[in-house]
Amino acid sequence: MAGYYELKLAKNGEFFFNLVAGNGQNILKSEMYSSRGAAENGIASVQKNSGDDDRYECKASGDDKHYFVLKAANHQVIGQSQMYKSESGCDNGMESVKTNGATEDIRDLTDG
Template sequence: MAGHFELKKAKNGEFFFNLVAGNGQGILKSEMYSSRSAAENGIASVQKNCGEDSQFECKESNNGKAYFVLKAKNHQVIGQSQMYESEAGCANGIESVKTNGCSEVIKDLTAE
């Protein structure tokens, strides 16, 4: 099963999306957007940038766990991964975004 995007609305009225792998695991969470159209543009940016290694950046959190961000061409962060126990896990997460990020399936969960 291929991955998909889930478009959601936060309690504060802002919008965000998650990229979900085919196995149901969340692999990338977006920043918060003030409008639905801005969040949809964020999804389009993931679809456009997910295939390029140079758009990913691995980082280390304060607690020593690895995570990555996906950046647009203008260097703005589009989304962030979960925390991983190792750099290898982080690398696997990037590969999953590269595989699933091109998905055109967007599940609109804003009404929930």
């Protein structure tokens, strides 16, 4: 099964999305957006940039866990991963976003 995006509405009225791998695991979460259109533009940016190795940056947190961010061409962060126990886990997560990021399957979950 291929990956897909989930477009969601937060309790505070802002929109966000998750990129979900085919196995159902969240592999990338967006920032909060004030409008649906802005969140949809964020999805389009992930679709456009996810295949480019130069758009990823793996980082270490203060507790020796690793995560990555995906950046647009203007260097703005458009998504962040979960925390991984190892740098190799971080690398695998980036590969999963590269594999699933171009999907056009967007599931609108804003109504419930």
